[in-house]
Amino acid sequence: MQNNRFLKFIIQKTDKKILRKFLIQHNFSSSQLHNLKNKGGKIYVNHKQRHFNFKMEIGDTLLVVLNDEEPSDLIEPMKGDLDVIFEDKYLLVVNKQPGIASLPAKARTSKTVANMVKYYLQEKHENSSIHLVTRLDRDTSGLMVFAKNSYTHSLLDQILHSNDFQKFYLAIVYGKVTPSKGLIDLPIGIDPEAFYLRTIDYKLGKESRTVYETIENYEKDSMLKLKLLTGRTHQIRVHLSAIGHPIIGDEMYSLKKDPRINRQALHCYQLQIVHPVTKKLLKLTAPIPPDMVLLRSVLKG
Known part of the structure; x- marks a missing residue:
């Protein structure tokens, strides 16, 4: 059994020394501080339970036990x-x-x-x-x-949505995208005719940016690698549709059903995350799913 309720810190020279200020410095929210104080959380410095006003020294060991x-x-x-x-x-x-x-x-x-x-x-x-x-x-x-x-x-x-948390997608789209790589910077808002759809909206839309690069060309279509710089609902699907290259199988935004795949050919294949606690860089990959592998082979002929 892993216990994810324990957080351990060694106090450094640059750290705030008053316990409450240290916790705020290390991104504990006001609600988390409240829960530590009032809902069963505990704080130990060098194995002794302490309160928020305790003053620590460089080299002290701080153990935060989060509340259930x-x-x-x-x-x-x-x-x-x-x-x-x-x-x-x-x-x-x-x-x-x-x-x-x-x-x-x-x-x-x-x-x-x-x-x-x-x-x-x-x-x-x-x-x-x-x-x-x-x-x-x-x-x-x-x-x-x-x-x-x-x-x-x-x-x-x-x-x-920073460089410490990068999301990469693969999409197989209709047509060959020109230029072969670039930035799509178009604001996205709710479609006034259907609340579950999104659309490009220059007046009310929120800033939305997607970086794309063509990694494979087929006879008529192509596969793109995409990186999200913002995180809007349906962002990749709306952006690619807006530049005239909707995702194959995306009936909602391409407005046509494709017999070669029964869903949009879109896959979040890679994450690069600076681990928020250990600070190690995680590079995680998920293989292309079988239906997209099959579509790719069909397009290659």
Whole structure:
């Protein structure tokens, strides 16, 4: 059993020495400080329990014991095949298959990745509160990140769209993109005619930027590598459609059904994350799923 409730620090010269100021310096939120104080969290300096006003010295060992988290009953644990790519005391990264949602809708009846993660963590007797850091559309496959406690979740949120947290996708699109690489910088907003769709909106849309590069050309179509610089709903799908190269199989934005694949050919294949606790660089990869491999071979002829 891994215990992800313990956080250990050695006090350095550049650290704040008053306990509360140290915790704020290390990105503990006001709600996390409240929980430490009032909901069962504990703080030890050199093995002695201390309060927020305690003054520490260089070289002291600080142990923060996070409070227990009550799992939400909105997410029911459900057994399923979970493809775990990376796991430690703080993070869980899984490879999502196409055709399954990230989180349950209001009805809460169908199995989602979050339901399976909750079951998986409960079976390991770990904190089973769900902290979803990155989500994918139902028919997009690839890497999804879960934090194992609220503190790690908070740290990841702070770096989510920085160079410390980079997300790369593969998409197979209609046509050959010109130029072969570049930046799509178009604001995205809610489609006024359908709330579940997104559209380019120069008045009300939010800044949205996607870097793309062609990595394979076929007779008529191509495969792109994409990097998200922002994280808008349907961002890649909307951006590629807007430049005239919708994703093959993306019926919602291409406005046509493609018999060669039964979902959009979009896969989150790589993450590069500076681990928020250990500070080590994680380079994680999920293989291209079989339906996209088949589509690729068909396009190659």
